Amino acid sequence: MALNELVDGFGRRLNYVRISVTDRCNFRCTYCMPEEGVKCLSHRDILRYEDIAFLCAAFAELGVRKFRFTGGEPLVRKGLVPFLKDFHAAMPQAKTALTTNGSLLEEYADGLAEAGLGSLNISLDTLEPEKFRSITRIGDIGRVFAGIRAARRAGLTNIKLNTVLIRGFNDGEVGRLLEFAEENSLLLRLIEFMPLEDDVWSKDAFISGEEILSMLPGGRWIKEENGGSKEDGPAQYFMNEATGRRIGVIDAVTNHFCRSCNRLRVSAEGGLRTCLFSENETPLKAIIESRDAATLREALLNAAREKPRCWSDVKTGTLHMSGIGG
Numbered sequence: 001m002a003l004n005e006l007v008d009g010f011g012r013r014l015n016y017v018r019i020s021v022t023d024r025c026n027f028r029c030t031y032c033m034p035e036e037g038v039k040c041l042s043h044r045d046i047l048r049y050e051d052i053a054f055l056c057a058a059f060a061e062l063g064v065r066k067f068r069f070t071g072g073e074p075l076v077r078k079g080l081v082p083f084l085k086d087f088h089a090a091m092p093q094a095k096t097a098l099t100t101n102g103s104l105l106e107e108y109a110d111g112l113a114e115a116g117l118g119s120l121n122i123s124l125d126t127l128e129p130e131k132f133r134s135i136t137r138i139g140d141i142g143r144v145f146a147g148i149r150a151a152r153r154a155g156l157t158n159i160k161l162n163t164v165l166i167r168g169f170n171d172g173e174v175g176r177l178l179e180f181a182e183e184n185s186l187l188l189r190l191i192e193f194m195p196l197e198d199d200v201w202s203k204d205a206f207i208s209g210e211e212i213l214s215m216l217p218g219g220r221w222i223k224e225e226n227g228g229s230k231e232d233g234p235a236q237y238f239m240n241e242a243t244g245r246r247i248g249v250i251d252a253v254t255n256h257f258c259r260s261c262n263r264l265r266v267s268a269e270g271g272l273r274t275c276l277f278s279e280n281e282t283p284l285k286a287i288i289e290s291r292d293a294a295t296l297r298e299a300l301l302n303a304a305r306e307k308p309r310c311w312s313d314v315k316t317g318t319l320h321m322s323g324i325g326g
């Protein structure tokens with residue numbers, strides 16, 4: 001096995017890392033965290049930007065090509081845009097991506113475009129203001145719409161709209177979401193509701209990818225064989241035969257992509273997780289802070305080797321999405 005690349009025990013090459021830059025969020029989505037919120041980490045418990053840069057350089061040396069910055073809501077952390085600028089200058093060949101709830105984009109879109117951000121995922125589960133308020137508990141959808149407009153004005157491309165479909169909540173909005181995405185040059189991706197938290201997930205609310213496909217309006221949707229890049233993860237892309245409209249479906253519950261999973265996750269406090277559903281974590285913060293590149297490299301290689309074959313091999317049920325980077 002090559003020692004200069006992150007390869008796990010099943011031969012999967014791990015070249016995509018999602019890094020949470022903060023556990024904080026300015027929303028309180030019902031499927032993400034309990035109403036009272038979760039206890040926030042203190043500033044000294046999370047990785048500093050220079051730590052993240054050191055870690056990413058180590059990952060890049062081991063073959064990682066794509067870095068997605070997540071949260072919580074990454075844009076609530078001060079200094080993210082300057083960090084991304086420096087990151088791009090230091091590693092221009094790396095693909096950078098951001099997942100955001102969109103509420104602060106109006107303020108930061110220009111800076112993100114200047115920082116060379118490669119792609120942007122905006123999470124938005126409904127287009128209706130009241131429903132948006134109820135699922136986020138405190139969010140203002142007007143700010144998200146303004147953020148989307150700002151992102152387009154800034155010249156950001158490759159913007160995806162991520163919508164978790166929940167029966168009885170937003171399953172009647174698929175047609176409208178498609179139109180909204182088209183009007184705003186966004187690629188809509190409809191996502192199966194994942195059973196990460198027993199107290200918010202219910203079988204009745206779950207809509208399978210197969211059913212999502214049957215809900216798509218406007219005739220035949222043809223699966224694209226090479227619709228996404230390898231680093232794109234589990235999305236499958238479809239094109240409407242008549243209109244050429246595209247849509248992504250992420251059916252990570254019914255159609256596990258474990259066999260081709262190429263991702264690793266790092267929490268805001270520097271815990272490396274090799275599987276979304278695993279509670280096993282390799283703590284990296286102290287190693288990173290010591291700037292011991294050899295030990296860090298060894299820790300990354302060892303953790304990669306231990307990546308579980310599939311989510312069915314690990315325990316599920318008690319994780320909050322906000323703490324593990326969505």
Ligand code: SF4
Pocket residue numbers: 025026027028029032033071072073101123321322326
């Ligand atoms: S789903 Fe996203 S926007 Fe909602 S609370 Fe979690 S991190 Fe924040």
